[in-house]
Amino acid sequence: MKLAFAPLLLLGLATYAWIAPVSVLNAAAWGGDWRVTHDISYMPGARGRLDVYAPSGVKDAPVVVFFYGGSWQDGDKAMYRFVGAALAARGIVAVIPDYRVYPEVRFPVFLQDAARAVAWSRGNAGRFGGDPDRLVLMGHSAGAYIAAMLALNPAYLGAEGLDPHRDISGFIGLAGPYDFLPLRERVIKVIFGPPDELARTQPINFVTPGAPPAFLAAGLRDTTVEPQNTMRLAARLRAAGDDVRERYYPRLDHRLIIGAIAPPLGFLAPVLPDCLAFIHAVTAVQPFRSAA
Secondary structure: OHHHHHHHHHHHHHHHHHHOOOHHHHHOOOOOOEEEEEEEEOOOOOOOEEEEEEEOOOOOEEEEEEEOOOOOOOOOHHHHHHHHHHHHOOOOEEEEEOOOOOOOOOOOHHHHHHHHHHHHHHHHHHHHOEEEEEEEEEEEOHHHHHHHHHHHOHHHHHOOOOOHHHHOOEEEEEOOOOOOOOOOOHHHHHHHOOHHHHHHHOHHHHOOOOOOOEEEEEEOOOOOOOOHHHHHHHHHHHHOOOOEEEEEEOOOOOOHHHHOOOHHHHHHOOHHHHHHHHHHHHOOOOOOOOOO
């Protein structure tokens, strides 16, 4: 009876942890020998600040810049302590920036902000024990869109003096919208602009040979961003000869794919181990080659 009941109890606790305020996940964030520096300014304004989670005593560690989601309309770096803590506890310097969102800005301003955060991270990684030449972009939902656009369209990082082919070791997209035309929601139509210019808003349209390696993952229970976004981008990258790994988690939906990084939900799927394996593969001395 106890053995049969235990999985139900764990699932109930995990479900509560995700339904409850995100403070539950943050309270259960990884412990360990790491430190966080809050509210570092990377550009003017209240949304131009970032937090850095750094393992203590490291040198030349991989660096991950994580972009959160929120439909390009909301979100706050403080909500994602559990992500920064999970990475820092595993020896990775994690940077989590805020960026401007609608209605303050529209496309492509949030991408320009994100590019500035990446440039800051590359220029300052060494202060926190990170190696600027081992930099990975990572995002969830709208943040995965941002990571993909910065990695695939060189214009945004190029405006900051960076080249994604040279300066980005890889990118991770969790439940990202990469190929989501036609637009249906009124607010999203306003955010992304005139119909005749929408092609330039889609990450899948910027796939070229030589793109940074990618790890793309989605939950098969996701009804917010269809997993086919991930499937189509992965197929396009593979057709271009680019390195890509993809993973689909049967038990996860749109929120649980990021929540599974936190300890209370980690048993649902190996999202964190999969991301870590990719980060270490693409930041190793030997070049990464897809096993897929």
